[in-house]
Each structure stands twice: as structure tokens, then as C-alpha cells.
Amino acid sequence: MITDKQDNALSGATAEAADLFDQAIEMFNIYRGDPVAILDRAVEAAPEFAMAHILKAHLLGLATEPEATKEAKAILGKVKTLRLSDREASHIAALDLLVAGRWTAAAVALDRHNALYPRDIVALQSGHLMDFFRASARDLRDRIARVLPIWSPDMPGYPILLGMHSFGLEETGDYARAEEAGRRAVELQPLDCWAHHAVAHVMEMQGRVEDGIGWMIAREPYWSGDDNFFKVHNWWHRALYHLDLGQTDEVLALYDGPIRQDRSTVAIDLVDASALLWRLNLSGYDVGERWNEVATTWDSHADGRTYPFNDWHAVMAYLGAGRDSDVDRIIATYRNNGGDTSEVAEWARRTSLPLVEGFAAFWRGDYQTATDRLHGARFIANSFGGSHAQRDIIDCTLTEAAVRGGFSKLAEALSNERLALKPHSPVNRSFLSRSRDGAVSSKRAA
Numbered sequence: 220m221i222t223d224k225q226d227n228a229l230s231g232a233t234a235e236a237a238d239l240f241d242q243a244i245e246m247f248n249i250y251r252g253d254p255v256a257i258l259d260r261a262v263e264a265a266p267e268f269a270m271a272h273i274l275k276a277h278l279l280g281l282a283t284e285p286e287a288t289k290e291a292k293a294i295l296g297k298v299k300t301l302r303l304s305d306r307e308a309s310h311i312a313a314l315d316l317l318v319a320g321r322w323t324a325a326a327v328a329l330d331r332h333n334a335l336y337p338r339d340i341v342a343l344q345s346g347h348l349m350d351f352f353r354a355s356a357r358d359l360r361d362r363i364a365r366v367l368p369i370w371s372p373d374m375p376g377y378p379i380l381l382g383m384h385s386f387g388l389e390e391t392g393d394y395a396r397a398e399e400a401g402r403r404a405v406e407l408q409p410l411d412c413w414a415h416h417a418v419a420h421v422m423e424m425q426g427r428v429e430d431g432i433g434w435m436i437a438r439e440p441y442w443s444g445d446d447n448f449f450k451v452h453n454w455w456h457r458a459l460y461h462l463d464l465g466q467t468d469e470v471l472a473l474y475d476g477p478i479r480q481d482r483s484t485v486a487i488d489l490v491d492a493s494a495l496l497w498r499l500n501l502s503g504y505d506v507g508e509r510w511n512e513v514a515t516t517w518d519s520h521a522d523g524r525t526y527p528f529n530d531w532h533a534v535m536a537y538l539g540a541g542r543d544s545d546v547d548r549i550i551a552t553y554r555n556n557g558g559d560t561s562e563v564a565e566w567a568r569r570t571s572l573p574l575v576e577g578f579a580a581f582w583r584g585d586y587q588t589a590t591d592r593l594h595g596a597r598f599i600a601n602s603f604g605g606s607h608a609q610r611d612i613i614d615c616t617l618t619e620a621a622v623r624g625g626f627s628k629l630a631e632a633l634s635n636e637r638l639a640l641k642p643h644s645p646v647n648r649s650f651l652s653r654s655r656d657g658a659v660s661s662k663r664a665a
Contacts, residue, residue: 223270224375225338230304231267239264240271244341247278248379249410250448254278269307270341272298273314277345280317283352283486283526286519292318306336313342320525320563322353322603330362337366340376347383352526353562354604360387378407382414389420390607397421405438412442412449419456423608426641428460435460443477448485454478455491459498459608463646467504470495474509482512486520486529489513490605493532494612496539497578501619502646510539521545523552526563527571528604534575538582546579566603570596574613581616586624593617615646622653630654 221232224241232240239261243254255278261271272294279291295314303311309332316325329346333339343366350358363384370377385401388394398421404414415438422431435457442453454477461469479492492513496506514536521533530549537545553567553575577592597613604610618637621630634651641647 225340227270227306227336227339228304230269230302230307231265232261232270233265233268236261236265236268236271240268240274243271243274244376247274247344248340248376249408250412251410251444251446253446267301269298269301269303270310272301273307273310274341276314276318277310277341280314281345281348281352283529284520285522285525288318288525306332306339309335310342313345317349320561322349322562323355324562326350326353326355326358330358330365333362333366337369338374340379343380344383347387350387351605352528352603354599354602354606354610356387356390356607358387360384360391360393363387372407378404378411378414381407382411382417385414385417386420389417389424392424394421394425405441409438409441412447412453415442416449416453416456419453420606420608423456423459424640426463426644428463428644431460432457451478451483451485451488451491455495456608458495462495462498462502463644465502465645467499467502470499471504471506474499479509479512482516484516484519486526489517489520489536490529490532490609493517493535494609497535497612498615500539501615506539510536514540514542514545518545521549523549523567524556524559524563527553527567530567531571531574531578531604534578538579546575550575550579570599570602570604574599577620578616581620584623586620586626589620590617590624590626590629593620618650622650627654 220228221234221237222228223237229237229240239257243257246252246254246257255275258271258275261268276291276294279287295311295318299311313325313328313332316328326346326349329342329349332342333346336342343362346362347359350362363380367380367384370380381400381404385397385404388397388400398418401414401418404411418434419431422434435453443450454473458470458473458478474495478495496509496513499506517533517536521530523530534546534549550572553572556564556567573592573596577589577596580588580592593613594617597617599610614637618630618633621633631651631654634647634654637647638651
């Protein structure tokens with residue numbers, strides 16, 4: 220039986236197709252190149268090669284884009300007609316849940332899958348990304364911790380596991396171990412941009428902005444290549460460091476350069492674009508027509524049904540571009556999805572709706588409504604959507620709404636909360652000083 224590099228059997232594979240499959244896995248591991256194109260070649264060489272179809276379905280199902288989800292469903296329909304091993308059938312069961320919008324059920328299915336098949340790196344990485352998209356900090360860490368003792372440093376893919384574990388450690392607040400694991404991962408595989416990004420997250424969470432800029436600059440050749448799928452997100456991380464230092468010119472240069480110069484239509488890149496423009500606006504900078512380009516690009520993704528985290532970021536762009544009707548469209552979709560029992564629909568109703576309403580209220584100057592909606596909605600960790608660094612935009616917007624609305628006591632409390640985590644942040648210090656200035660002004664007025 221032909222196997223992959225981790226000795227998992229590959230039904231329907233030929234030697235040529237298996238080699239292409241291994242290449243595609245390595246591309247997926249380090250987010251470089253075009254693994255889908257390589258998988259298409261593998262399927263052409265061996266049409267009944269189940270794992271080639273399955274890996275492609277994973278890649279498309281994880282894209283959080285409507286058309287990609289449809290294509291993943293079509294692939295699953297085809298692969299079910301093939302002869303499958305128990306391991307491959309287990310993949311299909313998890314993917315069926317994923318494309319149905321049942322992210323947690325799919326992630327748990329892969330938890331159990333990897334208990335049986337701990338060296339299945341496709342399942343490990345796909346599960347890790349499911350944990351990321353549903354914001355499960357614990358499983359980001361523990362999914363990898365459960366299998367690491369079964370791997371050894373000489374096994375192909377071992378550095379990739381270290382990089383994933385690093386990110387899980389960071390999201391659970393274990394920053395020292397996270398940085399150690401991430402640095403070790405990039406020593407073993409310098410092109411592992413996920414491990415690089417895990418260390419960037421540590422520095423962001425600890426407020427080590429100068430260290431973060433140095434980390435990004437020193438390793439730029441490894442993560443910024445044209446064929447790097449993750450390069451925009453890493454540029455976004457560098458922009459966050461500059462923004463925290465008040466260096467808006469640097470931020471705009473990065474936005475107009477490597478972040479949006481290629482006009483990427485990929486959802487995760489659009490998330491970064493919307494979030495960075497919103498943060499610049501919070502800082503008092505008018506980003507002008509940049510909103511329009513991002514808003515237009517969101518149109519093919521923001522359907523109110525596929526992934527609410529994307530919809531919420533599309534709303535930021537729609538607000539900036541003055542497209543209120545599209546904001547209303549997404550809100551209406553959420554409010555009318557009561558018959559949809561999928562986890563995605565529940566995310567939309569419970570969490571994304573108050574976020575969208577809160578951000579819309581903030582943009583329109585209704586700071587009372589903004590604080591009301593966002594104060595509870597900010598506690599979305601382990602609910603859905605991205606990382607702590609990405610979700611911090613909620614707290615920034617809430618704090619700014621409290622400052623602008625003259626809710627000085629709330630603004631001061633929120634500022635103190637932020638300073639407890641990042642005491643040297645100029646942005647956080649500004650929040651505190653402005654909240655106190657507002658309180659003084661209110662007393663004078665009284």
C-alpha cells in the first residue's frame with residue numbers, strides 16, 4: 220500500500236500521485252504555493268485517489284467563502300463514490316459537518332479522528348484551523364498537545380506541529396512557552412509563517428511593539444514571498460505594531476503597499492483590510508476612498524450565511540463606503556434566519572448581530588447604542604471568530620465609543636482594563652487621558 224510521508228495509507232493512489240499529494244501537504248503546512256493546483260494534477264494522475272479529493276475539500280471548506288463551500292460540497296459528493304478506508308471515511312464525516320456550518324461538531328469529530336490517527340497531519344492542521352475560526356483557544360492548544368508525544372523531531376512535519384502548538388499556547392495566555400515553541404519551529408522550518416505569526420501574536424499580546432517590528436523585519440524574507448498565502452496577515456501584524464506607536468504614515472504605507480496593492484479577493488485578506496481601516500478611523504484618520512475598494516470586493520463573500528466573522532468585517536467596509544443598504548441586508552438576513560439551526564446561524568444571531576449593530580451605531584455617532592451593544596458582545600472568545608488580536612477591535616471600538624459619548628466612568632474603567640494588559644501602550648494611555656479629560660469637562664459643565 221502506498222503511504223504519505225507520515226505512513227498513512229492512501230487509497231487509490233499511484234506513486235506519482237502520492238508524490239504530488241505530499242507536495243500539496245507541504246504547501247498547505249507552510250501556506251506557500253498553490254496546493255489546489257497540485258491536487259488537481261494528483262487527481263488527474265489517479266482519479267480514485269481519495270485523499271487528494273479530501274484534502275482539496277478541506278482547503279475549500281476552510282476558505283469561509285460561499286463559492287468555495289459549494290465546491291467543497293460537490294467534491295464530497297464525488298469522493299463518497301470511491302472506495303474509502305476507515306481513516307478516509309472519518310475525514311468525510313468531519314467535512315460533511317463543516318460544509319453544513321457545524322464547525323464545532325466538525326472540530327470535535329477531528330479530535331476523535333486524531334486520537335485514532337495521531338500522525339494524520341491533514342486532519343491536525345484542518346482541525347487546528349477549525350479551532351481558529353471558531354475561536355476555541357483550548358483546542359488550539361490541546362489538539363496538538365494530545366499527539367505531540369507520538370511524534371518525534373525527525374518525522375516530516377514535526378516543526379509544523381510545534382508552530383501550531385505555539386499559537387495554541389499564545390491564545391491560552393502561556394506566552395513564554397508559546398514564544399519558545401514558535402522560535403524552535405522556525406529554526407527547524409524557517410518558511411513556517413504560521414509559527415512566525417504565533418510569535419508575532421505573543422509580542423502583540425505583551426505590548427512588545429518594538430520587538431515585534433524587529434521580529435517582522437529580521438524574518439521578512441521567509442514570510443513575505445509572492446507565493447505566500449499568509450503574507451498579508453503578517454503584514455497586518457506589522458501594521459498593528461506601528462499603529463500602537465501612533466505611526467500612521469507607516470501604517471498607510473503598508474496598507475497601500477503589501478496589504479492591498481494586489482487587490483486580493485481572499486476573505487482572510489479582506490478581514491485584515493477592513494480591520495486596519497477601521498482602526499485607522501478610530502485613531503482619527505480619514506482613510507478616504509479606500510473603503511470603496513474593500514466594500515466592493517466583499518460583495519461576493521458577505522452573504523450573511525457562510526461565516527459571520529466575515530460579514531461583520533464587510534459591514535465595517537460598507538459603513539465606511541456609505542453603503543447602508545448592505546448593512547441593513549446583513550442585519551435582515553440574521554434576523555430572519557430563525558429556521559436555520561446550524562451553528563453558523565446561531566453565531567450570527569447571538570454574537571454577530573450585536574457586533575454589526577454596535578459598529579453601525581458607532582459609525583453613525585450613536586455612542587449610547589454602540590456601548591450597549593458592544594459591552595456584552597465583546598465576550599466572544601470560544602464563540603466564533605479569529606484570534607485575541609483580531610477581536611481586540613471590539614474593545615477598542617467600545618472604549619472609543621465610551622470616550623466620545625462622554626461616558627467617562629465607563630471609559631476610564633475600560634482604559635484601566637486595557638492598561639493592565641499593555642501598560643506601555645500609547646493608544647491605551649490616550650484612552651485613559653481622554654476619559655479623564657472628559658470627566659473634568661463634565662464637571663466644569665455641571
